[in-house]
Amino acid sequence: MKKIEAIVKPFKLEEVKDALAEVGIEGMTVSEVKGFGRQKGHTEIYRGSEYTVDFLPKIKIEIVLSDSRLETAIAAILKAAKTGKIGDGKVFVYPVQEAIRIRTGEKGEQAI
Amino acid sequence: MKKALRLFGILLSLSLGGWCAPAAPSDAAAPAKAEPTLEQRVADLEAYINNGPRNADAPESKVTSKISGPGPAHNGWMMTSAALVLFMTLPGLALFYGGLVRRKNALSVLAQCLGIAGLVSILWWLVGYSLVFSAGNAVFGSAGTFAFLKGVNSNPNTNYSYWVSQNVFSMYQLMFAIITPALIMGAIAERMKYSAILVFVTGWMFLVYFPMAHMVWGVDGLMNGVWNANASIKAIDFAGGTVVHMSSGWSALILCLLLGKRLGFPKEPMPPHSMALCMIGTGMLWVGWYGFNAGSAVAADGIAANAFMTTTLAAATASFVWAMAEYVLKGKPSILGFCSGAVAGLVVVTPAAGFVDSSGAILIGLAAGLIPFMACYKLKGWLGYDDSLDTFGVHAVGGTIGAFLTGLLATSSVNPNLDLNLKGVVGHILWLEQLKAIGVTLLFAIVGTTILGFLIRVLIGLRVSEDVETIGLDLVEHGEEAYHD
Numbered sequence A: 001m002k003k004i005e006a007i008v009k010p011f012k013l014e015e016v017k018d019a020l021a022e023v024g025i026e027g028m029t030v031s032e033v034k035g036f037g038r039q040k041g042h043t044e045i046y047r048g049s050e051y052t053v054d055f056l057p058k059i060k061i062e063i064v065l066s067d068s069r070l071e072t073a074i075a076a077i078l079k080a081a082k083t084g085k086i087g088d089g090k091v092f093v094y095p096v097q098e099a100i101r102i103r104t105g106e107k108g109e110q111a112i
Numbered sequence B: 001m002k003k004a005l006r007l008f009g010i011l012l013s014l015s016l017g018g019w020c021a022p023a024a025p026s027d028a029a030a031p032a033k034a035e036p037t038l039e040q041r042v043a044d045l046e047a048y049i050n051n052g053p054r055n056a057d058a059p060e061s062k063v064t065s066k067i068s069g070p071g072p073a074h075n076g077w078m079m080t081s082a083a084l085v086l087f088m089t090l091p092g093l094a095l096f097y098g099g100l101v102r103r104k105n106a107l108s109v110l111a112q113c114l115g116i117a118g119l120v121s122i123l124w125w126l127v128g129y130s131l132v133f134s135a136g137n138a139v140f141g142s143a144g145t146f147a148f149l150k151g152v153n154s155n156p157n158t159n160y161s162y163w164v165s166q167n168v169f170s171m172y173q174l175m176f177a178i179i180t181p182a183l184i185m186g187a188i189a190e191r192m193k194y195s196a197i198l199v200f201v202t203g204w205m206f207l208v209y210f211p212m213a214h215m216v217w218g219v220d221g222l223m224n225g226v227w228n229a230n231a232s233i234k235a236i237d238f239a240g241g242t243v244v245h246m247s248s249g250w251s252a253l254i255l256c257l258l259l260g261k262r263l264g265f266p267k268e269p270m271p272p273h274s275m276a277l278c279m280i281g282t283g284m285l286w287v288g289w290y291g292f293n294a295g296s297a298v299a300a301d302g303i304a305a306n307a308f309m310t311t312t313l314a315a316a317t318a319s320f321v322w323a324m325a326e327y328v329l330k331g332k333p334s335i336l337g338f339c340s341g342a343v344a345g346l347v348v349v350t351p352a353a354g355f356v357d358s359s360g361a362i363l364i365g366l367a368a369g370l371i372p373f374m375a376c377y378k379l380k381g382w383l384g385y386d387d388s389l390d391t392f393g394v395h396a397v398g399g400t401i402g403a404f405l406t407g408l409l410a411t412s413s414v415n416p417n418l419d420l421n422l423k424g425v426v427g428h429i430l431w432l433e434q435l436k437a438i439g440v441t442l443l444f445a446i447v448g449t450t451i452l453g454f455l456i457r458v459l460i461g462l463r464v465s466e467d468v469e470t471i472g473l474d475l476v477e478h479g480e481e482a483y484h485d
Helices: A010-022 A067-081 B002-018 B038-050 B072-100 B103-133 B166-188 B194-217 B241-259 B275-297 B302-330 B335-349 B358-383 B391-409 B430-459 B466-471 B473-478
Strands: A002-008 A029-035 A042-046 A049-053 A056-065 A089-095
Touching: A002 A010, A002 A067, A010 A056, A010 A067, A056 A067, A067 A089, B072 B103, B072 B166, B072 B275, B072 B335, B103 B166, B103 B194, B103 B473, B166 B194, B166 B241, B166 B275, B166 B391, B194 B241, B194 B430, B194 B473, B241 B335, B241 B391, B241 B430, B275 B302, B275 B335, B302 B335, B302 B358, B335 B358, B335 B391, B358 B391, B391 B430, B466 B473
Parallel strands: none
Antiparallel strands: A002 A056, A002 A089, A029 A056, A042 A049
16 A cells, blocks of 8 residues: 655646546545745845745645556646646655454445 | 623713703793894805804894704715714724724724723713703813703704704714724723723713813813803813813823733733734724815815815825835835825824814824834833723824814914904914913813723723633623624
8 A cells, every 4th residue: 555645736636536547546635735845935025025925825735645646646747636736736655554344344445 | 791880870970960051041021033034044045155153143133044943965964974973983093993902802802992982872861962062161061951862952052153053963972983093992902801891981071072072172162262262271172182082092101001011011022913804994994084184174175175285285194104114124125114204194184184284284284293103113112001902102202292283383374263263373472372272281180090990990890811811802701703604
């Protein structure tokens, strides 16, 4: 099992979700996050007081899935989330040790 | 809080005891007056249309009037104006300031505006209106004449208006007394203790606002150049450039210096939490300001009409000029720029609205768009004070410029009242008289606020604790949050 953690632009969330649904990914966890990479932040000026806003809003999508579906899921995310401009985000993949469905107690791939 | 209440009591007893003057002489048994002739009745109607005195209003008059009460149109406009001026504070200023603070302090600003509205109304009823608008000396009216609004009924007080009910006039003027201390809140936002604010506002009304308003608008006021032939300073202030904006703006500077900077200022970012709320508040201020300025004619007459026009021109010009200055110098015209410019334009035109023509209003708009702009952008940085929402930059700087420009631009061609007592002054040395008025205003605002600020700092403290400031005033001082998510 693997976990995909994808950081994408907020307005790309719907497209990424649809693309993942098309390749059969049925569940995900989404959170609104802030951060910066190479894109950096921007400057806001209020009556002469300049504030550098380092952290930009992004969406973090977390998906746990079987190894066999990993590559198609990653391809779907890359295709849907790409604008070609700096700040498109990143995808991280981690190994997952265990998954348990709370309602039934099922374990492993059956639980995801 | 106990301490705060005790101080409140002391201030109250001082003010009541100190300034009580003998009550106005009661009307001696006057001989019965004659019924007006048809000609006199027609003349009374003309007087209503022209906002002049009835036959019966003349000092030695021997006739009565069939229309001794208020005139409906003037009264109607003044009730509308009073509501408009209240609308400037609730919720105009509350949202303008509330949008500019951080979200954890948004409600504290609303609580300050609401608290001031109630507190000042009570003080006004108690003795405030009397201290400002009854006859007394050059600085104060008498405390007794209209205490508890005694005798303030639907009949006009002909010292101020022939056709507006005195109860309407007193409520109209109350709205000015409410917004003035509320303006100060912009400089001390996000860190001043609520109890200290209530005590400060109470003391400030007696030490600064009531005397300022009496000096400028009271029938025997020191600086009431238009109406008081014996005024020592022949200054003019149509709607409160000195009384409202200079007094609050300079007091705001002193109080924010005494209070100290917000924790983390200027290193920690403190951007406005809602520019949308701020803009909504600005729009309400602008609309409400028609009551403030055009209403200051205290009649639905031609002077009010001129003030309506000059108010519009100055506000629109200043708003545009401020944002365009940003566009040129900083690359982007901001919403806060448009909003600040509009408020600055309204502030600067306030003392001038009923005294200048359309060209004067445009000049005022230009000055209002550029000079307060520089004060907010540069002066604050150079001097390093933390005037959270730029009360000083906009109201003190704007009010002072307005008072001075009024001296240069006033013309009796738009306001014949300037010929009553100021012939040979307007267009000649009026600017000098305005400078004197500016000096007196600075004296009252700075000395009054310094004394009060130090006193409160020693007795109950001005600031909330660092913990409270970090958590936010809304939760700790008011037990509420503006936003749940």
